[in-house]
Amino acid sequence: MVALGLRRLTLLVVVALLVLDEQAADGAPWQFWPPGGDPGCCLSWRVMVEANNAKNWRAVPARCVGYVWAYMAWGQYGRDVSAAADEIAAYAASQAPAGQDGLDAWVMDVDDTCLSNLPYYQAKQFGPYDPAAFKAWASRGICPGIPPMVGLFRTLKAGGFRVFLLTGRDEEALSASTAANLAAAGFAGYDRLIMRSAGYRGQSSVVFKSAVRRRLVEEEGYRIRGNVGDQWSDLQGDYAGDRVFKVPNPMYFVP
Numbered sequence: 001m002v003a004l005g006l007r008r009l010t011l012l013v014v015v016a017l018l019v020l021d022e023q024a025a026d027g028a029p030w031q032f033w034p035p036g037g038d039p040g041c042c043l044s045w046r047v048m049v050e051a052n053n054a055k056n057w058r059a060v061p062a063r064c065v066g067y068v069w070a071y072m073a074w075g076q077y078g079r080d081v082s083a084a085a086d087e088i089a090a091y092a093a094s095q096a097p098a099g100q101d102g103l104d105a106w107v108m109d110v111d112d113t114c115l116s117n118l119p120y121y122q123a124k125q126f127g128p129y130d131p132a133a134f135k136a137w138a139s140r141g142i143c144p145g146i147p148p149m150v151g152l153f154r155t156l157k158a159g160g161f162r163v164f165l166l167t168g169r170d171e172e173a174l175s176a177s178t179a180a181n182l183a184a185a186g187f188a189g190y191d192r193l194i195m196r197s198a199g200y201r202g203q204s205s206v207v208f209k210s211a212v213r214r215r216l217v218e219e220e221g222y223r224i225r226g227n228v229g230d231q232w233s234d235l236q237g238d239y240a241g242d243r244v245f246k247v248p249n250p251m252y253f254v255p
């Protein structure tokens with residue numbers, strides 16, 4: 001009798017998993033089990049994204065939503081960011097201590113480099129960028145800090161480097177909430193938070209960030225020793241830095 005019950009239960013579980021797998025294959029969001037669909041295909045897509053071979057994509061492909069959810073939330077993303085932070089810290093250590101003139105600097109991006117927007121993108125099932133909704137989320141100031149990046153930030157500061165946090169977030173709308181969020185997430189003691197001023201609204205990230213870095217180097221005399229971002233557009237353009245480091249982000253693309 002017990003054996004029969006167990007057999008029925010096993011059958012039920014197998015059927016339930018098959019149903020879930022079929023849903024994931026159809027692109028339905030799947031939050032309770034590793035991704036269905038074609039994980040190998042979605043891994044290829046993610047590698048293309050990280051290598052900057054895939055450009056101007058507007059949202060995670062429907063077939064890969066479950067895959068990206070699992071990648072981001074179930075440990076591999078954290079391991080990847082941690083490995084990147086170790087590599088960056090090793091390079092920074094090879095350049096430390098910073099010069100006595102106080103002009104050796106690092107640039108770090110904010111969104112999904114220092115602060116995580118994962119809760120926001122999970123809630124919208126990794127759908128396309130929505131400026132108003134993102135602004136509402138960012139203005140709450142509750143983005144979690146990304147732990148290996150908090151550690152990296154502290155390592156850079158301890159090495160005597162200036163650290164500039166450079167973000168495309170709108171200065172007028174989000175400066176107070178972003179500063180409070182950074183402080184709460186453990187980013188205390190950065191040298192400057194540089195946000196997108198009104199004159200750069202509508203400009204690409206490459207144009208805006210290049211202009212800021214140009215000012216830092218040409219007008220203020222800083223040497224940008226390293227630059228860390230989750231988007232290639234953080235790392236391209238003028239005065240990108242002696243070395244650039246890409247941290248993973250398969251959630252969205254910023255031109």
Ligand SMILES: [Mg+2]
Pocket residue numbers: 109110111112113229230231
């Ligand atoms: Mg970013």
